[in-house]
Each structure stands twice: as structure tokens, then as C-alpha cells.
Amino acid sequence: MSENVGRWLRDEIENSILSNEFSPGERLDETVLATRFGVSRTPVREALMQLDAIGLIEIRPRRGAIVIDPGPHRVYEMFEVMAELEGLAGSLAARRLDKASREAITATHSRCGQSASAGDSDAYYYDNEEFHKAIYAAGRSEFLEEQCVQLHRRLRPYRRLQLRVRNRLSTSFSEHCAIVDAIFAGDGDEARRLLRTHVGIQGERFSDLVASMAVR
Amino acid sequence: MSENVGRWLRDEIENSILSNEFSPGERLDETVLATRFGVSRTPVREALMQLDAIGLIEIRPRRGAIVIDPGPHRVYEMFEVMAELEGLAGSLAARRLDKASREAITATHSRCGQSASAGDSDAYYYDNEEFHKAIYAAGRSEFLEEQCVQLHRRLRPYRRLQLRVRNRLSTSFSEHCAIVDAIFAGDGDEARRLLRTHVGIQGERFSDLVASMAVR
DNA sequence: AAAGCACTTCTTGTATACACGATCATTGAC
DNA sequence: GTCAATGATCGTGTATACAAGAAGTGCTTT
Numbered sequence: 154m155s156e157n158v159g160r161w162l163r164d165e166i167e168n169s170i171l172s173n174e175f176s177p178g179e180r181l182d183e184t185v186l187a188t189r190f191g192v193s194r195t196p197v198r199e200a201l202m203q204l205d206a207i208g209l210i211e212i213r214p215r216r217g218a219i220v221i222d223p224g225p226h227r228v229y230e231m232f233e234v235m236a237e238l239e240g241l242a243g244s245l246a247a248r249r250l251d252k253a254s255r256e257a258i259t260a261t262h263s264r265c266g267q268s269a270s271a272g273d274s275d276a277y278y279y280d281n282e283e284f285h286k287a288i289y290a291a292g293r294s295e296f297l298e299e300q301c302v303q304l305h306r307r308l309r310p311y312r313r314l315q316l317r318v319r320n321r322l323s324t325s326f327s328e329h330c331a332i333v334d335a336i337f338a339g340d341g342d343e344a345r346r347l348l349r350t351h352v353g354i355q356g357e358r359f360s361d362l363v364a365s366m367a368v369r
Numbered sequence: 370m371s372e373n374v375g376r377w378l379r380d381e382i383e384n385s386i387l388s389n390e391f392s393p394g395e396r397l398d399e400t401v402l403a404t405r406f407g408v409s410r411t412p413v414r415e416a417l418m419q420l421d422a423i424g425l426i427e428i429r430p431r432r433g434a435i436v437i438d439p440g441p442h443r444v445y446e447m448f449e450v451m452a453e454l455e456g457l458a459g460s461l462a463a464r465r466l467d468k469a470s471r472e473a474i475t476a477t478h479s480r481c482g483q484s485a486s487a488g489d490s491d492a493y494y495y496d497n498e499e500f501h502k503a504i505y506a507a508g509r510s511e512f513l514e515e516q517c518v519q520l521h522r523r524l525r526p527y528r529r530l531q532l533r534v535r536n537r538l539s540t541s542f543s544e545h546c547a548i549v550d551a552i553f554a555g556d557g558d559e560a561r562r563l564l565r566t567h568v569g570i571q572g573e574r575f576s577d578l579v580a581s582m583a584v585r
Numbered sequence: 586a587a588a589g590c591a592c593t594t595c596t597t598g599t600a601t602a603c604a605c606g607a608t609c610a611t612t613g614a615c
Numbered sequence: 616g617t618c619a620a621t622g623a624t625c626g627t628g629t630a631t632a633c634a635a636g637a638a639g640t641g642c643t644t645t
Contacts, residue, residue: 373628374628374629375628375629408629408630409629409630409631410630410631411628411629411630411631412628412629412630415628430636431635431636431637432636432637432638
């Protein structure tokens with residue numbers, strides 16, 4: 154529970170939102186949350202204000218907080234920005250790669266390979282996250298890394314949906330291979346290009362996304 | 370003062386930080402702020418929590434809030450990300466340009482030209498902001514636009530310092546011209562490339578930045 | 586005289602109380 | 616029977632009170 158109830162609550166509620174325990178559009182009642190977590194309304198309010206500032210919920214004056222529903226189009230836009238940032242991280246990684254980062258990328262990449270060949274989509278989902286984080290870190294830009302991690306977290310639920318699509322697992326992994334090659338070869342432009350297409354949502358993948366979002 | 374004291378305070382304090390009224394490293398006393406703005410500590414705390422979530426200040430448990438000092442290196446990283454996002458916005462603008470956006474870009478661009486030829490650095494500073502915002506809007510990606518506007522705001526103080534550098538005004542405007550040409554020609558790749566170099570900080574501009582930051 | 590310990594004071598963290606606004610239901614009128 | 620208006624109830628917004636921890640200061644001891 155750390156030292157700070159407000160901070161703790163923020164993470165707790167954020168996770169509940171990102172894991173879809175609180176659905177988009179759902180109203181978050183301060184009193185209910187307070188009793189549920191066994192604290193008073195004050196830290197709950199502070200947590201909600203922070204989530205509002207981040208953009209996860211919206212607090213309408215005198216009308217309470219609701220979980221923001223991005224909608225397919227906005228999620229697409231978020232992936233578009235994510236692709237751009239990951240591209241930058243990849244190009245930086247290719248230029249600045251050092252021994253430790255290289256090993257981290259290799260390790261997470263091979264774990265992805267194992268999960269992919271095992272067809273374990275849940276394991277791959279986790280390993281994939283670590284792989285991308287390793288690339289952010291290799292870029293050696295703290296600010297970029299933070300932005301990437303934050304956006305990555307917000308897109309987590311949709312990424313998960315995407316992995317369910319047929320053949321996505323092996324396709325994703327072979328793209329990873331090419332990305333690793335480009336980074337290790339020091340080819341920043343190529344790494345950028347590959348990551349952009351890997352992360353971005355083009356063509357039929359957009360309709361896949363819409364379809365999977367409509368199911369919920 | 371709007372409807373919401375907390376929201377209002379957040380903007381107020383944020384502006385005070387961005388306009389350097391509160392210096393980096395300075396401690397923000399809740400009670401002092403409360404009496405200064407004539408409210409109780411509660412909305413002040415809520416405003417501070419939000420600023421902490423955005424990353425403008427840091428709240429250390431039981432030790433109060435301090436204004437974050439990014440430091441030259443981190444500011445450089447922020448400009449790097451900004452360049453990337455603006456590049457994306459430019460490429461989208463080139464593809465999706467419509468009549469209204471075209472007129473907005475033309476109008477803000479010509480205003481920049483007037484300020485530049487008049488040598489009015491303060492006016493140019495403002496017009497430049499409007500010009501860039503017109504490009505964000507022309508990209509037709511709400512999420513990207515929000516991200517750009519937010520980062521733009523955080524970088525505002527440093528951008529202002531940069532404009533003071535000799536000849537930067539005319540250089541900046543001629544870069545604008547090329548950017549506008551590329552966007553109007555529908556050349557997304559060129560617009561992206563030009564905006565990246567326009568916004569990013571390369572070579573001696575980095576030492577200019579460090580020097581101007583050291584003065585404060 | 587300097588260093589360490591204890592005490593006091595100040596500030597933050599959480600809870601609770603109170604007021605205002607919004608929503609919903611009920612009743613009355615058309 | 617339906618629509619509108621008014622009142623009641625519930626929930627948010629702000630203030631204040633109280634507790635706990637950190638920092639600074641003063642005293643004592645070596």
C-alpha cells in the first residue's frame with residue numbers, strides 16, 4: 154500500500170480501468186470507491202483528479218467521473234502516435250545500442266519466440282510488452298521512454314484484442330526479427346520504418362480492431 | 370474563475386510554472402497557495418495532484434511539492450519527441466488538408482511573416498505558436514493534436530529563449546515557408562522531414578539552449 | 586566549541602462536516 | 616393520459632479539524 158493512499162488508489166483504479174473492470178462510460182461513484190477501498194473520500198478524489206489529468210476519466214463538474222470511452226477512431230489515432238514514438242525509439246536504439254541493451258533485447262526477443270512457437274497468446278502478450286520496453290530503454294531517452302510506456306499502458310486492452318486475430322502471433326514475431334536485425338545492424342531508418350508498420354494499424358487491421366471493440 | 374476552483378487553480382499554477390513565476394526546484398507550500406488564491410487547502414491539493422500526474426511538479430510523500438527542473442538534457446529529449454510528433458502532424462496535414470485548414474495555415478503563416486520582417490520577436494513568438502497549432506489541427510487527429518498542444522505548452526519557456534538567438538527569427542520563417550509549400554503540395558514525407566529539423570535541436574542549437582538555460 | 590539528542594513547530598495526509606447543485610420522482614394541471 | 620413543475624434525495628465541491636511525520640532549533644554533554 155506504500156506510503157500514500159492517494160497514489161496507491163490512483164494505480165489501483167487505473168488498473169481496474171485498463172483491465173476493463175470499469176467499463177468505458179461507467180460512472181465512478183466517490184463514496185462507493187471510498188467504502189470499497191476502506192478509505193475516506195478525500196484520497197479517492199485525489200486519485201480521480203489525477204486520472205482526469207492523465208486523460209483516463211472525465212470529471213464533469215457536479216456530475217461525477219466517468220471512464221472515457223475512446224472509440225475506435227480515437228484508438229486508431231493513439232496507435233498512430235504510438236507507432237511514431239516507437240519508430241523514434243527504434244532509430245535511437247539502433248544508434249545508441251550498448252551491451253546491456255543489446256542483451257535485454259535479445260533476451261526478451263527469444264522469449265517472444267518461445268511463446269510464439271508454443272502458440273501461447275497470453276504469454277506472448279506479456280513477452281511482447283517486455284520486448285518493446287527493452288527497445289524504449291535502449292533508445293536512452295528518459296522522456297521518450299516514459300511517454301512510450303504510458304501510451305503503451307493505455308493501449309494495452311486493445312493490443313490484447315489484436316493478438317487474438319488469426320496468425321497475428323507468428324506475423325508479429327517475424328516482424329520482431331526484422332526489427333532486431335535492423336537495430337543490431339545500426340540501421341536507424343530501417344528500424345524506424347519497421348517499427349512504424351509493426352505498431353501502426355493499417356488496412357484490414359483497422360476493421361479487425363473495430364470488430365473486436367464492438368464485441369465488448 | 371469558471372465553475373471549478375480546483376480546475377481553475379490547476380491552470381493558474383500551471384501557467385505560473387510555465388511562465389517561470391515559480392522557478393524549477395522551488396517548493397510549493399499548500400497553505401501559502403491557499404491563502405494567496407483565497408481558497409482552502411483542498412482544491413489546492415487537488416490542483417497539485419493533477420500537476421504531479423502531468424509531470425510538471427513532484428510530490429514527495431510528507432515533504433511537499435517542488436517544481437520539476439527538467440535540466441538541459443531532458444529538455445533536449447522533449448524537443449526530440451516534439452519534433453517527431455510535429456513531423457507526423459505535418460505529414461497528416463499534407464495528406465488531409467482541406468479548405469479551412471489551408472486558410473488557417475495561410476493566415477497564421479502570413480502573420481508570422483509580418484512579425485518576422487518587423488523583427489518583433491515577441492509577436493513572432495505568439496504567431497509562431499498559432500502557426501504550429503494550425504498544422505496540428507490540419508492533421509485531423511484529435512489525439513495527436515492534444516499531445517502536440519500539451520508538449521508545446523511545456524516547452525514554451527525554452528522556445529521563447531531560443532527565439533532570442535541571433536538570426537533565429539528569419540531562419541525560422543524561411544523554414545516555415547518551405548513547410549507550408551510541402552504541405553500545400555501534398556508532400557507528406559517532405560513536410561515531415563522539414564518539420565522534424567525545424568522543431569528539433571541539432572548541433573550548435575543545443576549549446577545555445579544550454580547557455581540560455583544556465584542564465585536563469 | 587562542536588556534536589548529538591530531544592522537543593517543538595510547521596506542514597502534509599486523511600477524515601468528516603456542511604452546502605450547493607443536479608437528478609429523479611411524484612403530483613397536479615391541461 | 617401525458618407533460619411539466621416542484622420538492623426531496625443523493626452526490627459532488629469546499630472547508631475545517633485532527634493526526635502523524637519531518638525539519639529545525641536549542642540544550643546538554645563530551
